[in-house]
Amino acid sequence: MASEAQRSEIVEPRRGRPRSEASHQAVLDATARLLRASPYEELTVEAIASEAGVSKQTIYRWWKSKAAVVLELMLTGDAEIELVPMPSTGDLRADCLTWIRGMIVEAFRETHVGMARSLVAAGLQGDPGTERLLQQASMWDHGLLAERLREAERAGELREGVDIAAAASAIGDPLIFRMLIGSAPSRGWAESLVDVVLTGLLRPEAGTDRP
Template identity: 40%
Template sequence: MARKTAPDSSRRSERSRRAILDAALELVGEVGFGKLTIEAIAARAGVGKQTIYRWWPSKAAVLFDSFLDQSDGAPEVTLPDTGDLAADLKSVLRATVDEMENPKYALPTRALVAESQNDPELGAELNARVLEPQLDAWAARLRTAQQAGHIAADADLRVAVEMIVGSLFHRWSLRTLPLSHGYADAIVDQVLRGIAVSPSGSPAEPSAG
C-alpha cells in the first residue's frame, strides 16, 4: 500500500494568504474601502474569517499587506543618476503620475491614506514602510547634486522634496485637476529654479545637474 504524504501546512497557508490578499485588492476596487468587510474577503478567498483574524487585526491591515505585496514588499527605492538632475527627477515623477492614474495602485492607496487618518498605527506603518523610504531616495538624489555644486549649499533638501512630491500628491488627492507628465515636469522645473545654481553661483537653468 502506498504511504500517504502528510499535507504541507505551510504550502496550504501560503495559498490561503495569497487568496486573501488577492481578494482584498479585488473587492476594494469593486465596492470601495467603506463597504469592504472581513467577511467579504473571507468569502471571496474561500477561507474562514478566523483565518484572516489569525494573521491580520483589521481589513486595513489586510489591504496594506496586499498593497505591499503587489509592490514587491515596498523594495528599496533609488532614483537614477545620469548626471542630468532635472531629467532624472522628471522621469521618476512621470512614472509616479502613471502609477497614480492606474486603478490597480490608486484604489488601495486612496483607501489606505484615508484610513490612516483614523488609524494612527496604520498611519505610522504606512509612513515608515512606504512614504519615508521614497522621500529619502529623492533627498539622496538631490544631495548628490548638492555635493557636486549644482544645488545651493543652504537649500533645505527635505523641503524641496516635499514641494515636488507633495505638489503631485495634493492634486491627486483633490481630484479637481488632472495629473499629467507636463504637470510633473513643471513641478520639477519650478522647484529646481529656486534651488539650482550655475558654476558661478547664480541661479541656473533647471536642467543643470
C-alpha cells in the same frame, strides 16, 4: 513565598511580549516580500498571514486593514513602492523631468490610484500607532526621488542646508493629491512643478540649460 502557579503567572507576560513583537515584525517582513513579488491589489490579509506564519487575528490585533500594514512599511522605510525608475545622468533637472513624466503615465493607472486612496484612508483611521508614525516619519525621507536629491547634494549642486525630505515632498505631494482626486496633470504642469522646486534648490552655478 509565591507558589509555582503564581510564579508562572508573573513571568508569563514577560515571555509573551517578545513573541508578540516578533510576530509583529514577521508580518511586516512578509508584507514587504509579497509586495516585491506581486502588485498591491493582489495583496490580501490571508496571504500576509500565511507568509508570516501567523493567524489573521494576529494581524488584525495591530492593523485594521492590509493598507494599514503597507502604510507602516512605507512610513518606516521598510518598503518603498517605486512606480518608475529614477535616472542618474548627472543632470538633476533632466532626471527629475524624466521621472515625473513617467509618473504622470504610471501613477494614474486605476490600480495605483486605488492604492493611494487606500493608504490615505488607512492614515485617517485614527490608529495611535499610525498617528505616531505619521508625526515621526516622512515617506519622502527615502525612496528614489530623495536618493537622487541626496546625490545632487553630495555633488554640491544644491544650496546649503536643503531639507531633502521637504524637497522631495514638494515634488511628490502634489502628485499624490492629484491621484486622490483622480485628475492626471498635464505634462506641462508636471514639468513646471519640477522647475519651480528646483529653482529653490539648485545653486545658481549648478543650473543647466533647459532641454
